[in-house]
Amino acid sequence: MTLDINSITASDLTVDGYLQDLVLDSPDVEAFAAELARFTSATFSSVGGPVLCGVTLLRRKKPLTLASSDNRAKAMDQLQNTFGEGPCLTAMKQMSSVLVPDLSEERRWPDYVAAASNHGICSILGVPLAVEGETRAALNLYSPKPHGFSGEDISRVEYFASHASKSLRLALRIASLTDTRDNMAAAMRSRTVIDLAAGAIMAQNRCSQETAMRIMTAASNHRNMKLRDVAASIVKDIARAPVATHFDA
Helix, strand or coil, rough: CCCCCCHHCCCCHHHHHHHHHHHCCCCCCHHHHHHHHHHHHHCCCCCCCEEEEEEEEEEEEEEEEEEEEEHHHHHHHHHHHCCCCCCCHHHHHHHCCEEEECCCHCCCHHHHHHHHHCCCCCCEEEEEEEEEECCEEEEEEEEECCCCCHHHHHHHHHHHHHHHHHHHHHHHHHHHHHHHHHHHHHHHHHHHHHHHHHHHHHHCCCCCCCHHHHHHHHHHHHHHHHHHHHHHHHHHHHHHCCCCCCCCC
16 A cells, blocks of 8 residues: 555545554554554655664663664664664653754764764654553654755654554554453463363362362472463373363464
8 A cells, every 4th residue: 555645734534544554454563563664764755865764662661673664774773772872762752853964963872873873874853653651652764865854854754653653552552452362361271271170180189179279289389380281281191182272272
């Protein structure tokens, strides 16, 4: 799917619709971010030169390069994460756009700038994406030209980012719900196997459920195995086949 940036100013629904479709068509957050990075790069590149893009996510105070339009953008993003400083990390911290017009003249973040100067990038634009809570994100745009981003470019990227933020929030919420569902299913599988094993021990030893659980817990500690694994081993020995539950896909 392609979209001309000029259509953004004509209709918010065009951009929102594209990005929402992107969320629905992506199997996970990483895939969504990868396509977002590629699309952003293609959208803001021009005849005068390419614009590279990376997407950085800050969770639990740790920055992560979520996706990049190419390897050079990925390397630039990872440099910021390594040094813990740079325009895009600053943009996320301040929740405002940060521009580096000419990397050769930049005096902020000296360690990062010294390392970044060897990658053929001359100007950088970091634009934050409003997510939620302590989670933050940013679009990191890189140009091989000095002064590669005009005031109009910055406004267009910020406008685009305001729409991308909504879709990223949606993608993250879907991922969170999926993780919760998977964790619950795993817990139910474990509970089923443990209950089956406890029942087998109760039948063999004519003991209470509490006693059966103590027996399995002691075996778990003695063998340094997870309780579920001990239970699965017990059920497998009795059934002479691997145990399956209703929660197994």
